[in-house]
Amino acid sequence: MSQATQRHDDTDEETLIEVRNLEKYYGDDGMFSPPPVKAVDGVDLDIKRGETFGLVGESGSGKSTLGRTLLRLEQATSGTVSFDGTDITTLEGSDLKRWRRNAQIVFQDPESSLNDRMTVGEIVREPLDAHDKGTERERRKRVMDLLSRVGLREEHYYRYPHQFSGGQRQRVGIARALALEPEFVVLDEPVSALDVSVQAKIITLLEDLQEEFDLTYLFIAHDLSVVRHICDRVAVMYLGKIMEVGETEELYEDPVNPYTKSLLSAIPRPDPTDESERTTLPGTPPSPRDPPQGCQFSTRCPAKIRPEGFEEVSEETWDAIERFREIVRERTRVELGTVDRVKRRAGLFSKYDDIDEAVKDLFDGVERPPVVDDHLTYAVEQVKAGHPQDARERLHEAFGSVCDRERPAHHQVGDRGRESYCHRHREEYDDVESAIRR
Amino acid sequence: MEEPTSRFDEDSTLRSRLEADPEPALRWAAVMAALALVQIGSLLGGLLSILDAAVVGVTAIFDVLFGLVGLTGASAAVVDVQSALSGAVTTARDAAEGLPTLLSRETIPNQGHLASADGPWVDTFLGLEPALAWAVRVLLIVGYSLFTFYWLFRGWLVFRAHYRQADWTPTDDMIDRLRDHRWGQFGIFVLALFLIMALFGPALGPTTVSQNIVSPYSHEVTYFNADAGAVETVAAGDANFNSKSKGAGDQNVGPMTYDNFNRFHPFGTLPNGRDLFTFMMGGARITLIVAGLAIGLSALIAGGLAMVSAFYGGNIDLTLLTTADGIVSVPRLLLLIMISAIFANHWLAGVLDGGFLLALIFAFTGWPFLWRAVRGPALQVAQEEWVDAAESFGQPPRTIMRKHMFPYITGYLLVYASMSTGGIIVGLAALSFLGNGLGITPPTPAWGRAVSLGQSYVSGPSWHISFIPGAMIVVLVTGLNALGDGIRDAIDPESAGGDDDEAAAGGGA
Numbered sequence: 002m003s004q005a006t007q008r009h010d011d012t013d014e015e016t017l018i019e020v021r022n023l024e025k026y027y028g029d030d031g032m033f034s035p036p037p038v039k040a041v042d043g044v045d046l047d048i049k050r051g052e053t054f055g056l057v058g059e060s061g062s063g064k065s066t067l068g069r070t071l072l073r074l075e076q077a078t079s080g081t082v083s084f085d086g087t088d089i090t091t092l093e094g095s096d097l098k099r100w101r102r103n104a105q106i107v108f109q110d111p112e113s114s115l116n117d118r119m120t121v122g123e124i125v126r127e128p129l130d131a132h133d134k135g136t137e138r139e140r141r142k143r144v145m146d147l148l149s150r151v152g153l154r155e156e157h158y159y160r161y162p163h164q165f166s167g168g169q170r171q172r173v174g175i176a177r178a179l180a181l182e183p184e185f186v187v188l189d190e191p192v193s194a195l196d197v198s199v200q201a202k203i204i205t206l207l208e209d210l211q212e213e214f215d216l217t218y219l220f221i222a223h224d225l226s227v228v229r230h231i232c233d234r235v236a237v238m239y240l241g242k243i244m245e246v247g248e249t250e251e252l253y254e255d256p257v258n259p260y261t262k263s264l265l266s267a268i269p270r271p272d273p274t275d276e277s278e279r280t281t282l283p284g285t286p287p288s289p290r291d292p293p294q295g296c297q298f299s300t301r302c303p304a305k306i307r308p309e310g311f312e313e314v315s316e317e318t319w320d321a322i323e324r325f326r327e328i329v330r331e332r333t334r335v336e337l338g339t340v341d342r343v344k345r346r347a348g349l350f351s352k353y354d355d356i357d358e359a360v361k362d363l364f365d366g367v368e369r370p371p372v373v374d375d376h377l378t379y380a381v382e383q384v385k386a387g388h389p390q391d392a393r394e395r396l397h398e399a400f401g402s403v404c405d406r407e408r409p410a411h412h413q414v415g416d417r418g419r420e421s422y423c424h425r426h427r428e429e430y431d432d433v434e435s436a437i438r439r
Numbered sequence: 440m441e442e443p444t445s446r447f448d449e450d451s452t453l454r455s456r457l458e459a460d461p462e463p464a465l466r467w468a469a470v471m472a473a474l475a476l477v478q479i480g481s482l483l484g485g486l487l488s489i490l491d492a493a494v495v496g497v498t499a500i501f502d503v504l505f506g507l508v509g510l511t512g513a514s515a516a517v518v519d520v521q522s523a524l525s526g527a528v529t530t531a532r533d534a535a536e537g538l539p540t541l542l543s544r545e546t547i548p549n550q551g552h553l554a555s556a557d558g559p560w561v562d563t564f565l566g567l568e569p570a571l572a573w574a575v576r577v578l579l580i581v582g583y584s585l586f587t588f589y590w591l592f593r594g595w596l597v598f599r600a601h602y603r604q605a606d607w608t609p610t611d612d613m614i615d616r617l618r619d620h621r622w623g624q625f626g627i628f629v630l631a632l633f634l635i636m637a638l639f640g641p642a643l644g645p646t647t648v649s650q651n652i653v654s655p656y657s658h659e660v661t662y663f664n665a666d667a668g669a670v671e672t673v674a675a676g677d678a679n680f681n682s683k684s685k686g687a688g689d690q691n692v693g694p695m696t697y698d699n700f701n702r703f704h705p706f707g708t709l710p711n712g713r714d715l716f717t718f719m720m721g722g723a724r725i726t727l728i729v730a731g732l733a734i735g736l737s738a739l740i741a742g743g744l745a746m747v748s749a750f751y752g753g754n755i756d757l758t759l760l761t762t763a764d765g766i767v768s769v770p771r772l773l774l775l776i777m778i779s780a781i782f783a784n785h786w787l788a789g790v791l792d793g794g795f796l797l798a799l800i801f802a803f804t805g806w807p808f809l810w811r812a813v814r815g816p817a818l819q820v821a822q823e824e825w826v827d828a829a830e831s832f833g834q835p836p837r838t839i840m841r842k843h844m845f846p847y848i849t850g851y852l853l854v855y856a857s858m859s860t861g862g863i864i865v866g867l868a869a870l871s872f873l874g875n876g877l878g879i880t881p882p883t884p885a886w887g888r889a890v891s892l893g894q895s896y897v898s899g900p901s902w903h904i905s906f907i908p909g910a911m912i913v914v915l916v917t918g919l920n921a922l923g924d925g926i927r928d929a930i931d932p933e934s935a936g937g938d939d940d941e942a943a944a945g946g947g948a
Binding site for chain 2: 131180181
């Protein structure tokens with residue numbers, strides 16, 4: 002770990018990549034098309050030259066899309082990515098091709114990332130061919146050189162990917178990424194498809210290569226311990242948004258964002274005397290087609306701010322209400338068929354009668370004080386009548402807090418460039434730690 | 440699978456590898472040279488014919504283009520160049536065809552006649568009777584060709600065993616699987632046989648298309664007239680007139696019999712007295728040219744568009760889908776008949792006796808089926824990360840499709856192409872069967888026409904007229920399907936049916 006901090010001190014503080022308000026939406030914006038999937042939903046990032054920047058998050062959080070958008074494998078919907086001062090989201094034609102030499106990618110799955118009808122030599126040489134680098138002979142020499150640098154042998158030149166193990170294939174992928182001498186390499190979960198014993202070797206190789214070629218890495222992963230080992234700074238992503246960003250050790254030792262806290266508490270600790278409580282997240286992330294109006298994490302947040310007027314409601318009841326809201330939200334995403342619509346109009350709709358079961362389960366042994374009971378009863382009726390959207394809106398009106406209504410800002414925490422995306426950092430609210438402990 | 444060291448130095452060239460161990464290559468080349476030498480005349484003749492066709496074709500395109508933009512002077516100049524070049528090539532070809540060729544009608548003649556009622560045979564090979572002389576020639580030609588095909592394959596095996604840099608490639612596995620696939624090999628054998636018929640048609644028949652079918656009154660037949668007891672000469676057309684197969688006992692020349700003019704008919708004669716075997720060989724040539732052109736074009740269009748729709752997706756894919764559905768929604772035979780009728784008097788209808796136009800129609804009505812079949816695999820490859828990788832270092836889309844997608848869909852393209860070729864062959868036969876300006880223009884032989892001619896004699900002694908062409912179409916189409924099966928199992932062993940494979944896979948797992 003000291004190695005990580007030390008390495009950080011070596012890097013000059015010059016910014017290589019500056020991402021501002023980057024958005025990547027999938028889907029058409031036509032009048033009749035469903036709302037777009039907001040894979041990357043307004044991201045600001047600075048990646049410094051020579052550092053290893055980690056990007057972690059659950060699957061579906063948009064971390065791979067962010068990486069691919071930085072490489073122009075996806076066209077950004079809006080926002081800018083400036084690479085060494087050039088905005089690369091607008092590059093076209095030969096400018097784009099020339100820029101591509103600077104940024105390469107290593108993929109997660111070594112089975113899919115190598116064309117297995119080509120020999121290893123051809124695969125590694127292809128970037129050189131595409132950019133007409135040197136003569137035939139020079140290219141070959143360069144490929145041989147690259148192969149030995151990544152720990153393969155020269156005679157592997159004429160072998161096919163089929164003849165290699167996963168780890169060896171990943172080395173080929175790394176050699177290909179380095180062929181054009183890029184400054185910046187996106188490592189998209191480069192070790193998660195490999196055996197644990199091989200993972201360590203590939204990580205070491207990546208570290209060595211970074212030193213040798215002065216590379217800047219964007220390390221995308223869901224394995225938190227690998228990230229802690231290799232990265233200088235880390236950003237935590239959830240539903241297309243950066244929740245917290247900061248220096249690795251600081252962030253791991255003392256997470257300030259509720260999402261980071263719960264994510265990190267999921268890492269098993271080998272210390273039996275460790276008393277810290279695990280924060281388990283309820284439910285699943287909401288659909289990126291229909292993200293919450295306020296904070297992206299508000300549907301699952303253990304430190305969610307309660308609106309005024311409900312101070313007397315017990316913790317259990319409040320939890321049950323939040324779970325109930327999630328169930329209603331899920332219901333609103335189901336498209337009704339024609340028959341159901343007709344039934345709804347005729348007042349014969351019975352498809353959602355099971356909501357009674359759900360409410361019974363949720364509020365079993367939990368008191369329902371009068372301040373909440375009216376709203377709940379109304380919501381249940383609306384759902385049963387086939388109008389979950391009405392129920393959802395009523396619940397939002399009644400129980401929605403600042404977390405449900407407003408997007409938080411990125412708050413500076415500490416003095417080392419740490420930022421966290423949470424309303425709790427505003428002065429009028431209790432801080433995250435005490436909110437979770439409650 | 441891995442060896443400690445590779446077989447060759449990493450920097451060696453094919454030449455240096457050949458020089459290091461020339462023996463296997465030399466042995467192979469010696470046999471190949473001998474095979475080529477005995478047929479040098481027809482080999483050069485064939486190559487020059489192709490060159491001639493290419494010259495005519497390319498200049499014709501320029502001619503048409505200049506004509507379109509109104510440069511009549513340039514157009515006339517092009518015609519001059521065309522005739523000059525074509526003339527030169529034709530002269531060279533005639534010279535080449537003058538070279539002695541082992542397996543030709545001239546070296547092993549079968550057209551002779553009896554000197555008297557009891558023989559001997561005159562003008563035939565070694566004085567054998569025509570049936571035997573013909574059989575010898577046919578066996579030699581088929582044997583020679585099959586061996587040559589094998590030897591070409593053998594050449595690849597020698598290269599793989601002795602000179603190739605890579606000690607293993609994915610293609611090796613496919614070839615090895617095909618080598619164990621009897622049904623697929625049957626397909627290859629059938630296709631080879633019909634290719635031989637198309638290539639060597641003029642030498643295979645007991646007589647030739649021009650002598651017997653196209654201009655029978657410019658050729659003469661010498662025969663022993665049993666009634667007159669003397670050797671007489673008659674025009675081939677007159678001989679044909681008296682050798683008709685019309686179902687009656689005295690008007691039938693069945694398979695493997697002689698007619699009254701000392702001519703041997705392996706498949707009997709047609710109702711107009713022409714030799715069915717010669718007719719079939721001529722038909723094989725036109726059938727395979729049309730089917731090959733059509734399926735080649737279809738596959739080219741289908742493969743290209745499948746990659747385009749998979750790579751770009753979205754609206755381009757949707758447009759293609761709509762176009763393809765539009766073409767498919769019109770019944771194919773109807774479309775064929777309509778387009779043939781529209782182009783009936785167009786110059787295109789004259790090329791290859793109407794075959795070229797048919798090939799174009801088949802190609803443009805057939806690609807949607809192939810496109811649909813390979814679009815799936817193409818979509819699958821387009822999702823692979825190596826396509827993203829190629830994009831990430833700036834490879835242009837064209838190169839990505841060629842290098843990273845095409846190799847994965849060729850297999851599927853081959854499978855579906857060989858299966859749809861059967862449909863084209865049947866369709867072509869159907870058009871010729873219908874006649875009335877459809878199909879191949881008479882008198883150029885076409886299989887469908889033979890079936891049609893024999894239609895009314897199917898249940899009599901002249902059954903051979905419809906049956907043999909029909910059976911040949913069935914065999915060829917079956918063979919092509921078998922070939923498709925074989926290729927499919929070779930490229931994708933998991934798709935192979937049968938319990939044996941599953942048991943073996945289970946045992947290995």
